[in-house]
Amino acid sequence: MGTRRRAYRHSSDGHHPAALLREVARLGSMSAAARALKVSQPTLSVAVRQLEESLGATLLLRHRGGVSLTAGGAELLRHAEEVFAALERATAAVAGLERDLVGSYVLGCNESLGAYFLPRFLPGFLREAPQIALTLHNANSDDVLRAVVEREIPFGLVVNPTSHPDLVILRLCRDAVDLFVAAPPDAPVPAGAALYGPAGCFTADLAVAAALLRDRPLIVAGRVHQCTWLIDQLAEHDMVPRRLLSCGDFELVKSLALAGVGPAILPRRIAAYHHEGRLRRLHAELPIFPDDISLIYRADMPKTRAAMFIKDALVRCGQQMPDVGVP
The missing domain is CATH 1.10.10.10 (Winged helix-like DNA-binding domain superfamily/Winged helix DNA-binding domain)
Structure with a gap:
């Protein structure tokens, strides 16, 4: 030898x-x-x-x-x-x-976030960087964060990421988990962020909102922490829903709410995409849970031209997202 x-x-x-x-x-x-x-x-x-x-x-x-x-x-x-x-x-x-703008990359993305973010991001990205092979990895935010930390994927789009010494976390935009209900088909739709103010709500009468929560099931994504927090807040306001209809994800919650099954807990951006104005905030004084939508990647990720192009394109897309009225 x-x-x-x-x-x-x-x-x-x-x-x-x-x-x-x-x-x-x-x-x-x-x-x-x-x-x-x-x-x-x-x-x-x-x-x-x-x-x-x-x-x-x-x-x-x-x-x-x-x-x-x-x-x-x-x-x-x-x-x-x-x-x-x-x-x-x-x-x-x-x-x-x-x-060069070449290479293969994986973008991890929270499932519901991807439903409205990726259709805005991908057409322009694919047109501008045809030689970058991009694969999508859908999972909840905690799993996407873990995969980035463990170097399984280079980029992640997540909601409310926890800090980690190895990660760069860039906030792209803000959202809020809120209470929504289907509006009458002929109801006028306020423009832009006004949709989330008092004038855009389903009712200005808190008693009417409470009655709606008592009389119809509240549709929730049961495994989402923000939903549990909001239900606890409703209880503190003596507005405990009589029935809960728990679903696996926000997409099904949205479909049932649009069908008029009952009020629902949804992120504002998910409630709005493709159906802006169809779902209205139930009442302006009901509690909300603010969310940060962030891009994450490892601080030691190789800074190739393609990697930096992807990062910049994601940041640009996030910063151009429509305002949903979150302070």
């Missing part, structure tokens, strides 16, 4: 033995190869001799006109050229990752 390892050891000047052999074969002269490689001829001779000893084969024929490859030397050089070519391709590919 010791002699075989020596065959692949670089010479004292930093050249790989196969590279030395290639130069000798190209020039047909030990002295000419030594000058081209900027090494002494004895150093070159020792390196070639050690390579021959480690392989147990004669690689060069020495004659009055110089040197030439034996059959064994030619075979070794053929394989070495394949290795050199592969190394050149790898070097070019790595340089391309640093310089």
Whole structure:
């Protein structure tokens, strides 16, 4: 084993033995190869001799006109050229990752957040960076954060991330989990952030809101912490819903609310996308839970051009999200 390892050891000047052999074969002269490689001829001779000893084969024929490859030397050089070519391709590919908009990346995304964020983000991104292969990984925010920390994915779009010493957390926009109910089809729709003010609410009468919570089921995503907090807040206001209809995710909650099944707890952005004004805040004085929508990535993530392009595009998209009236 010791002699075989020596065959692949670089010479004292930093050249790989196969590279030395290639130069000798190209020039047909030990002295000419030594000058081209900027090494002494004895150093070159020792390196070639050690390579021959480690392989147990004669690689060069020495004659009055110089040197030439034996059959064994030619075979070794053929394989070495394949290795050199592969190394050149790898070097070019790595340089391309640093310089060009190329590469493969995974974007983790909270499921419900992705439903309104990704349709705004992807068309422009795919048009501007056609050579970046982007794969989507959908999970809840805690799982996306864990996957970024453990280097399983490079980027994550999450809600209310917990701080971590290895993470960069960039807040993109704000949201709020709120109480909504389907509005009558002919109800006028206030513009922009006014939709979330008193004028945009379903009712200005708190007693009417309380009666609606008593008489119809409150639709919630039962596994979401914000929903549990809001239900506790309703109890403190003596507005305990008579019935809870618990669903697995916000998308089903939204569909049932739009169908008029009952009031629902939803993030404002989820309530609005594709159906702005169809779902209205139940009452302006009812509690809300503010949310931060953030981009996360590891601080030590390689800052290739493509990675920085993805980061900047995500930040830009988040900062351009419509206002949902959260202070």
